[in-house]
Amino acid sequence: MAKVIDFKYDKPTWCPGCGDYTVLAAMQQACVGLGLEPEQVCCVSGIGCAGKIAQHFGGYGFHSLHGRSIPTATGIKLANQELVVIAAGGDGDGYGIGLGHSLHAMRRNIDITYIVMDNHIYGLTTGKLSPNSQKGFKTKTSPKGSAEDPIRPVEMAIVTGSSFVAQAFSGNVKQMVSIFEQGIKHKGFSLINVFSPCVTFNKVNTYDWFKEHIVNMDEDESFDPTNRMDALRRVHEVESVCTGVIYREERPAFHETMLGASETAGVHLDLDLAEEEMQSLIDQFRR
Amino acid sequence: MQFCLDTAGTYYLRNSIVRGVHMNKQLTWKVGGAQGEGIDSTGEILATTLNRIGYYIFAYRHFMSLIKGGHTNYKIRISSEPVRYHGDDLQVLVAFDQLSINENLREMNADGVIIYDDKFQAELPEGSAVRLCPVPLTGIAKELGNVIIKNMVAAGASCRLLNLELQPFFEVVEEKFGSKGKDLIERNIKAIQQGYDYMKEHFADEMFQLPTAPQVDRPHLLMTGNEAVGLGALLAGCRFLAAYPITPATEILYWLLENMPNYGGKIVQAEDEIAACIMAIGANYAGVRAMTSTSGPGFSLMMEALGLAGISETPLVIVDVMRGGPSTGLPTKTEQSDINQATYGSHGEMPRIVLAPTTIEECFYYMIDAFNLAERYQCPVIVTSDLYLGMSKQSVDDLDMSRVVIDRGAVVTQEELDQRGQKTYPRYAVTESGISPRPFPGMPHGRFCALSNEHDDTGLEIEDTDGRVAQMDKRFRKLDTFNGGEHVSYKGPEQPDVVLVGFGSTTAQIAEAFAELSSTYSIGHLQIGCVYPFPTEAVRKILAHTKQIFVIENNKTGQLAQMLQQNVGMVDKVEAILKYNGNPFTVRDITTTVRG
Numbered sequence: 001m002a003k004v005i006d007f008k009y010d011k012p013t014w015c016p017g018c019g020d021y022t023v024l025a026a027m028q029q030a031c032v033g034l035g036l037e038p039e040q041v042c043c044v045s046g047i048g049c050a051g052k053i054a055q056h057f058g059g060y061g062f063h064s065l066h067g068r069s070i071p072t073a074t075g076i077k078l079a080n081q082e083l084v085v086i087a088a089g090g091d092g093d094g095y096g097i098g099l100g101h102s103l104h105a106m107r108r109n110i111d112i113t114y115i116v117m118d119n120h121i122y123g124l125t126t127g128k129l130s131p132n133s134q135k136g137f138k139t140k141t142s143p144k145g146s147a148e149d150p151i152r153p154v155e156m157a158i159v160t161g162s163s164f165v166a167q168a169f170s171g172n173v174k175q176m177v178s179i180f181e182q183g184i185k186h187k188g189f190s191l192i193n194v195f196s197p198c199v200t201f202n203k204v205n206t207y208d209w210f211k212e213h214i215v216n217m218d219e220d221e222s223f224d225p226t227n228r229m230d231a232l233r234r235v236h237e238v239e240s241v242c243t244g245v246i247y248r249e250e251r252p253a254f255h256e257t258m259l260g261a262s263e264t265a266g267v268h269l270d271l272d273l274a275e276e277e278m279q280s281l282i283d284q285f286r287r
Numbered sequence: 288m289q290f291c292l293d294t295a296g297t298y299y300l301r302n303s304i305v306r307g308v309h310m311n312k313q314l315t316w317k318v319g320g321a322q323g324e325g326i327d328s329t330g331e332i333l334a335t336t337l338n339r340i341g342y343y344i345f346a347y348r349h350f351m352s353l354i355k356g357g358h359t360n361y362k363i364r365i366s367s368e369p370v371r372y373h374g375d376d377l378q379v380l381v382a383f384d385q386l387s388i389n390e391n392l393r394e395m396n397a398d399g400v401i402i403y404d405d406k407f408q409a410e411l412p413e414g415s416a417v418r419l420c421p422v423p424l425t426g427i428a429k430e431l432g433n434v435i436i437k438n439m440v441a442a443g444a445s446c447r448l449l450n451l452e453l454q455p456f457f458e459v460v461e462e463k464f465g466s467k468g469k470d471l472i473e474r475n476i477k478a479i480q481q482g483y484d485y486m487k488e489h490f491a492d493e494m495f496q497l498p499t500a501p502q503v504d505r506p507h508l509l510m511t512g513n514e515a516v517g518l519g520a521l522l523a524g525c526r527f528l529a530a531y532p533i534t535p536a537t538e539i540l541y542w543l544l545e546n547m548p549n550y551g552g553k554i555v556q557a558e559d560e561i562a563a564c565i566m567a568i569g570a571n572y573a574g575v576r577a578m579t580s581t582s583g584p585g586f587s588l589m590m591e592a593l594g595l596a597g598i599s600e601t602p603l604v605i606v607d608v609m610r611g612g613p614s615t616g617l618p619t620k621t622e623q624s625d626i627n628q629a630t631y632g633s634h635g636e637m638p639r640i641v642l643a644p645t646t647i648e649e650c651f652y653y654m655i656d657a658f659n660l661a662e663r664y665q666c667p668v669i670v671t672s673d674l675y676l677g678m679s680k681q682s683v684d685d686l687d688m689s690r691v692v693i694d695r696g697a698v699v700t701q702e703e704l705d706q707r708g709q710k711t712y713p714r715y716a717v718t719e720s721g722i723s724p725r726p727f728p729g730m731p732h733g734r735f736c737a738l739s740n741e742h743d744d745t746g747l748e749i750e751d752t753d754g755r756v757a758q759m760d761k762r763f764r765k766l767d768t769f770n771g772g773e774h775v776s777y778k779g780p781e782q783p784d785v786v787l788v789g790f791g792s793t794t795a796q797i798a799e800a801f802a803e804l805s806s807t808y809s810i811g812h813l814q815i816g817c818v819y820p821f822p823t824e825a826v827r828k829i830l831a832h833t834k835q836i837f838v839i840e841n842n843k844t845g846q847l848a849q850m851l852q853q854n855v856g857m858v859d860k861v862e863a864i865l866k867y868n869g870n871p872f873t874v875r876d877i878t879t880t881v882r883g
Contacts, residue, residue, distance in 0.1 A: 006710070009710070009711065009734070009736075009745075010747055037731070038710075038734060039728070039729055039730060039731045039732075039733065039734065040729065042573075042728045044569070047739065047740075052748070054736050055736050055738070055746065055747050055748060058710070058734065059734065060728035060729075060733075060734055060735070060736070061734075061735070061736030061737065061746065062569070062572060062599070062736065062737045062738075063736055063737065063738045063739055063740065063746070063748070064565070064595065064737075064739055065565070065591055065592075065595050065739050068561070068562075068565045068591075068592075068595075070562075071529075071557070071561070071562040071563075071565035071566045071569065072565050072566075072568060072569040072572075073569060074555070074562075074566050074569060075527070075529065075565065075566035075567060075568060075569020075570040075571075075572070075573065075577065076569040076570065076572060076573040076728065078527065078553050078555065078566070078570060079527055079553075079569065079570035079571075079573035079574065079575035079577065080573045080574065080575070080727075080728065080729060082729060083573070083728055083729055100558055100559070100562075101558065101561075101562055104557075104558040104562070255553075258553060258554075258555070259544065259548050259553075259554060260547065260548030260551065260552055260553045260554060261553075262551050264551055266526045266527060266551060266552070266553060266570070266573075266574075266575040267573055267574040267575055267727055267729070269526055269550070269551045269575075271524030271526070271576070271693050272524075272693060273522065273550070275688065278522055278688050278691065279688070281518060281521065281522070281546065282508065282518070282685075282686055282688070285508035285509055285510045285514070285518075285683070286505050286506040286507070286508060286509070287335055287338075287339075287506065287509055
């Protein structure tokens with residue numbers, strides 16, 4: 001039985017107080033809570049501060065390219081569906097450069113868990129506008145305040161076909177671990193957007209700001225996360241500043257329904273074909 | 288070094304004309320019309336039947352990027368010996384419209400015959416000796432109740448002109464339309480019969496005599512380069528394809544869609560070529576042989592992925608079926624202008640291998656090589672085919688299954704990992720060969736992180752100078768043992784005065800030009816099947832005493848000629864013969880320039 005330490009590798013280099021520390025910790029605790037062994041889990045990240053998470057997660061890792069964690073993770077999952085695949089990255093990665101891939105993975109219902117560390121800013125490049133920055137937010141690349149409306153990831157994911165949509169906050173590890181466990185267990189695409197404050201460059205959306213504004217939907221017994229329209233309405237009402245499991249539905253995962261779907265993971269296939277099989281493939285050209 | 292097959296042998300055979308009856312050692316036939324008129328299916332029926340009765344055929348499709356209208360044609364060269372090129376000349380043209388005559392007349396021999404639809408009045412320039420045979424292609428089809436089967440009337444008329452028996456055609460039609468009902472089969476057969484009868488009745492003395500068909504127990508393989516790529520990939524153990532549809536590479540996707548799932552393989556039509564290539568990298572990392580197939584515009588989008596595969600040392604196979612560029616360029620025309628991008632594309636520096644199959648058979652064999660090389664050297668392997676090779680259809684004698692060998696390269700075993708018993712595995716260990724064994728995710732004690740950043744041996748990012756240099760040198764050391772010379776073929780005397788050099792699909796036309804020029808020149812033919820790492824030693828050895836080098840390539844800037852000069856020197860001896868109008872080379876393009 002693996003322990004949290006088995007899911008750790010080397011020391012992260014994030015700024016002290018960075019929200020990403022608790023995201024990593026919650027990922028590790030969720031894996032232990034689900035009884036997983038490190039070799040069963042593969043963490044795929046993009047780049048930026050959040051992208052470093054794959055190096056420090058004790059399972060297999062792939063620190064891929066900016067915005068490309070989702071296609072990398074898709075390739076891995078379809079090659080070996082036995083692996084638990086967690087894609088992780090920042091808001092620039094998932095909603096900026098990689099947005100197209102995120103949407104397609106949602107509608108395909110690829111069985112991966114996508115954790116986005118959303119700090120509303122580009123941290124590693126020392127404070128630039130992110131697609132999730134609030135309107136009017138001042139950064140080095142928006143000196144007079146952003147003129148753009150931010151992406152609303154939760155609403156977008158529900159509409160696009162993500163079969164599990166949740167939001168967590170780095171300031172509430174207990175809830176985050178529970179959400180991660182549910183997301184990993186969920187069969188199909190799980191988007192978990194995590195408010196993970198950047199303590200160095202975002203002086204607006206701080207821990208205190210989030211604590212003050214967040215509405216915890218998990219505590220609302222009247223809320224039904226299987227009702228799509230209700231979920232959209234509630235998220236809209238709180239301007240997306242909420243946590244909890246927002247939406248879930250049961251739908252077959254892509255690797256179960258795609259052409260060539262099979263019980264045997266691709267990595268276990270015997271590649272050598274019998275001579276008669278090779279011959280019959282060749283003979284289809286004797287037309 | 289291996290010596291190439293004798294692909295020529297039929298080039299110099301001239302036709303002799305005996306009043307009306309044309310005696311031929313080989314024959315070229317073409318059907319032309321507007322797109323959407325069933326031009327391809329006319330060609331397909333003829334190609335399939337001729338191949339089945341034992342002839343060797345080579346079929347080339349000329350088409351446009353639209354669904355209906357314009358001009359499209361389908362040309363078949365028919366011979367009793369293997370052919371790999373559709374021929375400079377044309378003897379029989381079936382024209383559905385005047386445009387088809389205008390577009391193709393300059394290609395026609397003086398003894399040529401045009402069968403045309405008599406619904407229009409064919410016009411020829413004054414003095415043209417080409418014979419005209421008006422046939423009511425549309426008229427007969429209409430009488431049979433469906434205007435679209437005018438293509439079958441045309442096939443029947445051609446059948447008579449080529450003095451072929453009808454029965455094999457009927458058999459092919461029955462198989463082709465078998466699932467669509469008796470009525471349709473009968474109508475098609477009637478159309479063929481009536482086209483045949485009309486020719487016999489009205490143009491009894493117009494006839495071409497084909498050589499006797501070779502005796503065969505079973506038909507030759509009839510395949511395109513794209514199909515050969517698909518078959519090669521599948522037999523090489525490829526079990527994952529992610530691709531975005533693009534002309535002229537889509538048939539690779541089609542073929543694998545039909546066949547790979549039967550062997551547990553998975554296929555994704557990705558949202559774009561960026562995703563396609565990166566999905567293939569993900570699957571390869573996870574231990575499944577994976578590839579992507581594309582053409583130039585898609586290949587451009589894969590440049591960042593190429594770098595990722597390079598630095599993370601993830602095997603990757605990319606097939607680039609080249610077409611006219613730049614940008615959208617000429618989507619339906621052939622070109623060989625991507626080898627610079629294949630060789631130098633993506634920022635930074637990384638080891639890679641660029642293979643350029645020269646024949647349809649090599650499209651098959653090189654895919655097996657590509658997967659083995661990608662895993663042996665843990666680097667991207669790019670296979671550059673082109674539209675001409677990819678979409679042309681050829682009778683292939685057979686494929687040598689003994690060349691299907693799967694070598695997965697350095698993969699660490701679970702026993703070794705258990706013996707180490709460590710939490711992480713030094714996937715990027717700096718080894719003498721540069722190659723470090725890789726575990727697959729899922730294996731206990733094999734943990735590592737694949738990285739797009741420069742990294743240490745377990746996959747932690749680093750920026751220290753020594754570590755960087757060690758990893759960079761390690762990656763480049765991997766190709767020290769690679770010998771691109773194995774993919775070079777040479778035919779000719781040991782010390783030729785003149786050498787014709789080509790890469791990829793130009794081999795057939797160069798071979799025919801070489802054979803034609805051999806009687807007057809001390810000449811050799813060098814075909815390069817691996818452009819990177821450039822097979823410098825093998826090429827230098829062949830060219831050492833040469834006085835003149837002609838580099839023949841389908842592009843504007845002479846990319847291979849420049850590579851040759853850069854790697855081998857001989858700058859003053861190299862002359863490039865270039866073609867970039869969208870069409871493949873003719874033999875005459877080459878012989879005329881060489882003769883000066």
